[in-house]
Amino acid sequence: MKRPAARPTGSGGPLGIICGGGDFPVQVAEAAQAAGRDVLLIGLQGSADPGIEAFPHVWAHVGEVGKVFKALGEAGAQDLILVGSVRRPAAKDVKLDWVGMKSVASLGRLLSGGDDQVLAGLITFLEEHGYLVLGIPDVAPDLLVRPGPLGRSKPDKAALSDVAVARKVLEVLGPFDVGQAAVVADGRVLAVEAAEGTDSMLRRVAKLRAQKRLRGEGGCLVKMAKSGQDLRVDLPAIGPKTVEGAVEAKLSGIAVEAGRAIATDTAALVKTADKAGLYIYGFGSGGGVP
Amino acid sequence: MKRPAARPTGSGGPLGIICGGGDFPVQVAEAAQAAGRDVLLIGLQGSADPGIEAFPHVWAHVGEVGKVFKALGEAGAQDLILVGSVRRPAAKDVKLDWVGMKSVASLGRLLSGGDDQVLAGLITFLEEHGYLVLGIPDVAPDLLVRPGPLGRSKPDKAALSDVAVARKVLEVLGPFDVGQAAVVADGRVLAVEAAEGTDSMLRRVAKLRAQKRLRGEGGCLVKMAKSGQDLRVDLPAIGPKTVEGAVEAKLSGIAVEAGRAIATDTAALVKTADKAGLYIYGFGSGGGVP
Numbered sequence: 409m410k411r412p413a414a415r416p417t418g419s420g421g422p423l424g425i426i427c428g429g430g431d432f433p434v435q436v437a438e439a440a441q442a443a444g445r446d447v448l449l450i451g452l453q454g455s456a457d458p459g460i461e462a463f464p465h466v467w468a469h470v471g472e473v474g475k476v477f478k479a480l481g482e483a484g485a486q487d488l489i490l491v492g493s494v495r496r497p498a499a500k501d502v503k504l505d506w507v508g509m510k511s512v513a514s515l516g517r518l519l520s521g522g523d524d525q526v527l528a529g530l531i532t533f534l535e536e537h538g539y540l541v542l543g544i545p546d547v548a549p550d551l552l553v554r555p556g557p558l559g560r561s562k563p564d565k566a567a568l569s570d571v572a573v574a575r576k577v578l579e580v581l582g583p584f585d586v587g588q589a590a591v592v593a594d595g596r597v598l599a600v601e602a603a604e605g606t607d608s609m610l611r612r613v614a615k616l617r618a619q620k621r622l623r624g625e626g627g628c629l630v631k632m633a634k635s636g637q638d639l640r641v642d643l644p645a646i647g648p649k650t651v652e653g654a655v656e657a658k659l660s661g662i663a664v665e666a667g668r669a670i671a672t673d674t675a676a677l678v679k680t681a682d683k684a685g686l687y688i689y690g691f692g693s694g695g696g697v698p
Numbered sequence: 699m700k701r702p703a704a705r706p707t708g709s710g711g712p713l714g715i716i717c718g719g720g721d722f723p724v725q726v727a728e729a730a731q732a733a734g735r736d737v738l739l740i741g742l743q744g745s746a747d748p749g750i751e752a753f754p755h756v757w758a759h760v761g762e763v764g765k766v767f768k769a770l771g772e773a774g775a776q777d778l779i780l781v782g783s784v785r786r787p788a789a790k791d792v793k794l795d796w797v798g799m800k801s802v803a804s805l806g807r808l809l810s811g812g813d814d815q816v817l818a819g820l821i822t823f824l825e826e827h828g829y830l831v832l833g834i835p836d837v838a839p840d841l842l843v844r845p846g847p848l849g850r851s852k853p854d855k856a857a858l859s860d861v862a863v864a865r866k867v868l869e870v871l872g873p874f875d876v877g878q879a880a881v882v883a884d885g886r887v888l889a890v891e892a893a894e895g896t897d898s899m900l901r902r903v904a905k906l907r908a909q910k911r912l913r914g915e916g917g918c919l920v921k922m923a924k925s926g927q928d929l930r931v932d933l934p935a936i937g938p939k940t941v942e943g944a945v946e947a948k949l950s951g952i953a954v955e956a957g958r959a960i961a962t963d964t965a966a967l968v969k970t971a972d973k974a975g976l977y978i979y980g981f982g983s984g985g986g987v988p
Binding site for chain 2: 426573576577580581584585586590596597598599600601602603604608612613616621622
């Protein structure tokens with residue numbers, strides 16, 4: 409699932425945005441429009457936010473492949489991007505049209521295996537049908553976290569040492585399609601994310617601290633793309649809710665890989681972090697930032 | 699923290715058992731008595747179970763080092779074993795006597811760092827005072843899980859493949875003093891244990907399944923000693939409660955490393971597992987068992 413070394417960054421023409429949950433699809437649509445592209449938002453029934461209706465859009469059930477392809481054709485969109493969270497669809501949110509029926513074997517295969525495999529399979533499916541699938545770095549690079557501190561607070565030496573431990577943990581877990589996040593305080597690994605998601609992991613740390621079951625204070629949340637991960641899918645993301653979770657867990661800050669993680673709703677995120685004295689930090693990425 | 703290659707297995711004389719929580723200290727005391735040793739149980743205030751009073755015993759607060767050394771001397775106990783869970787002590791459970799005061803710097807150092815370091819430091823402290831610290835393999839080898847299935851159910855090929863994935867995850871995490879357990883189903887890592895403990899991790903998987911947030915069924919819990927772990931401390935343990943947690947999480951079974959994990963209350967554990975159709979399996983250990 410490595411991304412090809414040299415890949416076209418798209419036609420620059422109309423962009424189809426396949427929208428899962430959250431308000432991130434809307435932010436991507438705004439960024440693409442600001443860069444001068446027309447957009448068509450495809451809202452996945454049961455996942456996407458009604459906010460997408462502020463843009464040219466169609467709604468589609470999972471499985472309405474023909475409807476989606478037709479709408480993209482009418483908009484002249486050859487480039488696609490997949491954005492937002494998608495839960496395993498409920499039966500009522502699945503509906504197979506004629507093209508969906510013909511593709512049911514390929515689509516069925518997508519529903520086994522880990523998240524990485526599902527999304528990789530979906531990209532292959534779309535590319536086999538002639539679309540070019542782009543990533544946030546291609547379409548909305550301003551949404552990527554930049555190197556260094558994002559708000560007023562900065563990680564001190566002890567914090568950077570915790571960040572380094574968490575990065576190592578996530579690096580060794582890379583091959584396993586496990587979660588992309590860990591919490592470390594005073595060199596000790598307090599939590600590793602797997603299927604539960606980052607918010608749930610932070611609630612767990614908050615609870616352990618409330619029960620006084622943890623030694624030490626502070627600590628960091630680190631989120632990282634898996635090694636070899638296709639940056640067109642499932643980039644690690646932080647937003648205001650992540651910061652609230654980190655505050656509840658009494659952490660000192662959050663660190664993500666610069667250029668390989670998304671900050672959603674940056675203004676609100678930084679405001680919340682600054683108010684609580686948390687650092688938000690982009691590490692690595694070659695810019696002289698450790 | 700590697701255990702010396704050749705280590706004496708003790709005097710065979712009276713054994714001091716430093717007792718944390720749970721009923722495992724009592725089981726170790728029974729096993730030692732059955733092997734013909736006198737025992738003295740040291741109950742840690744705030745942790746140990748009143749059940750230890752069925753044996754020769756003293757109660758001590760954390761920090762009452764002089765009192766413990768005196769009791770061990772009177773019993774003629776030169777060999778020690780540390781058994782049972784110890785939570786971070788509450789202020790009311792700490793009391794420094796004269797020897798404790800003199801040792802406060804060494805003891806203070808123990809309270810930073812991960813569990814491994816705390817226990818390694820405690821063993822060093824006891825050995826510097828002339829005691830020999832033994833492990834379950836020395837004192838009560840019958841409490842170790844043997845190779846192969848423990849009850850009626852056996853892991854099938856798919857289950858063994860999940861066990862292999864979980865083992866690999868725990869192996870790469872070995873150097874980090876993280877938890878010793880992971881849950882894998884259909885090749886996917888559902889949960890990794892860190893500071894929350896195994897029971898809490900199993901409740902998390904049960905909840906994710908109840909919310910239908912996980913694909914796939916069954917799966918295994920694997921618990922493993924960390925690579926290089928001193929087998930005198932904190933051996934992975936399973937008991938009836940672990941099996942109940944696995945049933946709630948709808949797992950197919952539990953696998954541990956034969957000879958390097960403890961089964962507490964084996965009869966009840968096997969009964970619960972057999973009733974639910976779960977396998978309990980000892981892997982590795984060179985006996986031809988994969």
